[in-house]
Amino acid sequence: xxxxxxxxxxxxxxxxxxxxxxxxxxxxxxxxxxxxxxxxxxxxxxxxxxxxxxxxxxxxxxxxxxxxxxxxxxxxxxxxxxxxxxxxxxxxxxxxxxxxxxxxxxxxxxxxxxxxxxxxxxxxxxxxxxxxxxxxxxxxxxxxxxxxxxxxxxxxxxxxxxxxxxxxxxxxxxxxxxxxxxxxxxxxxxxxxxxxxxxxxxxxxxxxxxxxxxxxxxxxxxxxxxxxxxxxxxxxxxxxxxxxxxxxxxxxx
Ligand SMILES: [Zn+2]
Numbered sequence: 001x002x003x004x005x006x007x008x009x010x011x012x013x014x015x016x017x018x019x020x021x022x023x024x025x026x027x028x029x030x031x032x033x034x035x036x037x038x039x040x041x042x043x044x045x046x047x048x049x050x051x052x053x054x055x056x057x058x059x060x061x062x063x064x065x066x067x068x069x070x071x072x073x074x075x076x077x078x079x080x081x082x083x084x085x086x087x088x089x090x091x092x093x094x095x096x097x098x099x100x101x102x103x104x105x106x107x108x109x110x111x112x113x114x115x116x117x118x119x120x121x122x123x124x125x126x127x128x129x130x131x132x133x134x135x136x137x138x139x140x141x142x143x144x145x146x147x148x149x150x151x152x153x154x155x156x157x158x159x160x161x162x163x164x165x166x167x168x169x170x171x172x173x174x175x176x177x178x179x180x181x182x183x184x185x186x187x188x189x190x191x192x193x194x195x196x197x198x199x200x201x202x203x204x205x206x207x208x209x210x211x212x213x214x215x216x217x218x219x220x221x222x223x224x225x226x227x228x229x230x231x232x233x234x235x236x237x238x239x240x241x242x243x244x245x246x247x248x249x250x251x252x253x
Contacts, residue, residue, distance in 0.1 A: 020172025166224025
């Protein structure tokens with residue numbers, strides 16, 4: 001069984017973009033961790049940062065528990081994730097503690113500065129984690145760089161509206177109900193998104209995006225991913241192998 005880490009900026013991002021895939025991996029018996037950089041301390045107009053963060057840590061832990069995943073918060077603050085020395089060491093330490101063979105993270109281009117910073121930090125922490133001279137704490141270095149996958153940007157588009165195409169789409173039909181339950185655990189965000197983003201219905205928006213990704217591959221519900229192919233990172237298709245027939249390659253030529 002593989003150890004798998006899904007790590008994104010905020011509570012609810014993993015559920016939106018990879019919740020169904022994580023549920024399918026749980027069904028196959030893999031050991032899962034969901035991590036968020038922040039506890040979502042800016043995600044409220046009514047509660048102060050400490051109060052809303054406490055609510056959102058609980059929501060995220062409940063969502064993760066539905067699929068038997070462990071939840072970790074890195075305790076950065078919203079809109080304050082920067083790709084610097086201290087942050088890279090913190091993220092590397094989280095990788096060394098979770099010891100994943102496979103990591104999924106945010107898209108390098110996305111609408112939110114925290115998503116883009118988290119993506120770069122995770123990519124670089126994967127590279128740093130096996131280096132013994134890169135000090136992060138007491139945890140031992142990883143044996144090798146983990147396989148790295150990128151989730152879709154929100155709405156599958158970059159900040160200028162261009163389509164960001166996935167390499168492959170995962171058929172999450174069998175897991176869609178659980179994805180919806182996991183997202184529903186983030187009850188505080190339904191209110192926040194209505195007020196701030198004008199997203200009327202949190203769950204309905206997720207369903208619309210998940211259906212749109214499924215259409216690319218002829219599935220009712222799908223989630224898209226890209227495999228990171230940078231030099232020195234593992235190049236084999238581990239996630240595709242773990243998911244087998246649930247994966248459809250997308251021809252982007
Ligand atoms: Zn986010």
